[in-house]
Amino acid sequence: MSAKIIDGKALAQSVRTGLKEKVEQFKLSSRAPGLTVILVGDNPASQVYVRNKIKACSDVGITSKLEKLPAETSEAELLALLEKLNADDSVDGILVQLPLPRHINEQEVIETIRADKDVDGFHVANVGSVVTGIGGFRSCTPYGVIKMLESVDYPLTGAHALVIGRSNIVGKPMAIMLLEKNATVTVAHSKTKNLKELALQADVIVAAVGKEKVVTADMVKPGAAVIDVGMNRNAEGKLCGDVDTEEVAKVAGYISPVPGGVGPMTIAMLLSNTVEAYERRLQKISQ
Numbered sequence: 001m002s003a004k005i006i007d008g009k010a011l012a013q014s015v016r017t018g019l020k021e022k023v024e025q026f027k028l029s030s031r032a033p034g035l036t037v038i039l040v041g042d043n044p045a046s047q048v049y050v051r052n053k054i055k056a057c058s059d060v061g062i063t064s065k066l067e068k069l070p071a072e073t074s075e076a077e078l079l080a081l082l083e084k085l086n087a088d089d090s091v092d093g094i095l096v097q098l099p100l101p102r103h104i105n106e107q108e109v110i111e112t113i114r115a116d117k118d119v120d121g122f123h124v125a126n127v128g129s130v131v132t133g134i135g136g137f138r139s140c141t142p143y144g145v146i147k148m149l150e151s152v153d154y155p156l157t158g159a160h161a162l163v164i165g166r167s168n169i170v171g172k173p174m175a176i177m178l179l180e181k182n183a184t185v186t187v188a189h190s191k192t193k194n195l196k197e198l199a200l201q202a203d204v205i206v207a208a209v210g211k212e213k214v215v216t217a218d219m220v221k222p223g224a225a226v227i228d229v230g231m232n233r234n235a236e237g238k239l240c241g242d243v244d245t246e247e248v249a250k251v252a253g254y255i256s257p258v259p260g261g262v263g264p265m266t267i268a269m270l271l272s273n274t275v276e277a278y279e280r281r282l283q284k285i286s287q
């Protein structure tokens with residue numbers, strides 16, 4: 001057996017095409033949605049990511065602005081900029097690229113962004129809303145994973161889903177979103193003792209660890225869906241995920257590649273959240 005590939009790049013493209021049509025309609029009667037991206041310092045990986053986000057915005061017609069700040073920017077200066085953007089009616093979404101330099105408290109920064117402009121879905125108010133099921137912006141990566149599973153009509157109701165990793169931006173919200181889809185969810189992490197045993201019982205495995213080949217073929221139940229959230233560099237410097245894709249593909253029913261899987265969907269969901277922030281804002285103004 002050979003797994004079907006869940007092509008995140010193609011799915012992201014179709015999400016973007018849908019958003020582009022929506023944005024074109026908005027522009028006829030009003031302005032385009034606006035996203036401001038803040039980059040502090042000159043981490044080369046962050047610069048590439050930010051450039052990709054800005055380009056993705058322009059592809060779908062979202063107005064984007066990049067605020068580049070030097071690495072020695074103080075936390076107070078960054079918070080002051082956020083307050084300014086919070087009050088700016090032309091800004092629908094704000095994204096502060098992580099990681100931040102060590103002298104800046106990331107959680108403090110995230111909580112300063114207005115929740116209704118927090119298109120990353122990192123603010124506690126959004127996390128709380130998603131956990132409670134009352135709306136709120138969803139963290140883009142796990143949101144993208146759900147869209148990937150939905151794109152192949154994977155039956156999540158009653159399925160056993162194993163999330164490997166418990167970060168605030170992927171593992172924890174992933175578990176909540178799978179639960180929302182009526183899966184039975186297990187969360188494994190670095191202290192988990194019987195990972196292989198748990199994995200062999202899983203119909204869905206989401207690997208978000210940040211380590212190469214955490215999921216190997218001997219851990220996967222035949223026919224399972226395996227979604228790879230990892231972003232690592234292997235010994236040859238090539239981008240790879242957490243899953244031994246080549247071998248696991250011989251056992252799994254569905255598998256998502258890296259690159260071309262979750263990454264492009266993360267960006268697509270960021271654009272989707274930005275359009276949603278804009279729609280909510282216009283609704284509020286017209287009330």
Ligand SMILES: Nc1nc(=O)c2c([nH]1)NC[C@@H]1CN(c3ccc(C(=O)N[C@@H](CCC(=O)O)C(=O)O)cc3)C=[N+]21
Nearest residue numbers: 049095096097098099120239259260261263264266267
């Ligand atoms: N506030 C904030 N929000 C983020 O969403 C955020 C962040 N900070 N900091 C860094 C991480 C990383 N991240 C990626 C998104 C897409 C790809 C992506 O599209 N990757 C391509 C490959 C790109 C390549 O070749 O290097 C792929 O997987 O196919 C990668 C990484 C968003 N992040």
